Amino acid sequence: MHQFHCPDLLPPVIELPEDEAHHATAVLRLSVGARIGLLDGAGTRAIGLVELITKRGCSIHIEERTMVPPERKARIHLAVAPTKQMDRYEWFVEKAVEIGVDRITPVITERSERINLRTDRLHRVAISAMKQSQRAWLPRIDEPTRLKDLLCTDLPLQRYFGWCEGEHRQLMAAYQPHNDALVLVGPEGDFTPAEASRLREGGAVAISLGAARLRTETAALAACTWMSLAQQR
Known part of the structure; x- marks a missing residue:
């Protein structure tokens, strides 16, 4: 049908x-x-x-x-820096909706290679993915938001950010599947040290998704997949 x-x-x-x-x-x-x-x-x-x-x-x-009741016990919010190639970000949105996500925020950082994107197009991609995967819930897609502004809004207390430098924890060990969570993924050049400090001051925990260095969209989907599966255990 x-x-x-x-x-x-x-x-x-x-x-x-x-x-x-x-x-x-x-x-x-x-x-x-x-x-x-x-x-x-x-x-x-x-x-x-x-x-x-x-x-x-x-x-x-x-x-x-x-x-249809909500699909997850706890909400998943992904704040992901826009990729240089727009089709890669659209692919990320499509797959995140298929896997299961509640909110997506294109987050603008100091090293962002793209600051403008068409959220109306992302919304259409999300609708198509919702229909294809036969999900009943459409995630909220925000307008591009600067990191400092995002951190001033009402966010889940459980916060993580991908970080390639310094000390970090494995997401699989840190994530608490019964509580709402926010995962932030930076651009290709990663968050700056100043941004990482600001995130830590805001209660976010630096995380790793394994030994390999992942593209922005891949890292976001890896985190989304793990959290969705963890909630089903």
Whole structure:
């Protein structure tokens, strides 16, 4: 059954968003009476029937709804520096959503090679990954945020940051799977010593993900995968 995203599944008849309606009618060529799956990204799954197709949109009659509880006991927040090549960051977002993540923040650091990115595109990538993996929850994707500003916001008390220099702990030994957690991953040049000091002062623990030096997007996914699996034990 084809899956579609619609942020409001409460009315008995809903209109698919423009891009989803185009995909349903022009790409998949669904006809009236076709049964489809629907996700609102906030825990609701639904099954509906295509009721009306017009040049402007596609109306769906909701047959049934199911509420899905949060997928994890504790929330996972990844703050990851944008990569120089945008397609690598989009790949990271796609895979993180498939694995399971609650919030993604593009964090801008002193050594960031990219400070601007289209979060609307990242949101579309996340929606596509949610549908493909048949998850019911869509992660929050923030606008690019400078590290110093991020540290002034309300964050989980359990905080880690990838660090290639100095003393650090293994994430597998430090992570507490029953508590919300934030993992920060810096750019290709890593966090500066001053940023590392600021992170430690804010309660973050320097971590390692093994002996190999990983790319930014790989390190973020490795951390995400480990935390997701640890919560399932």
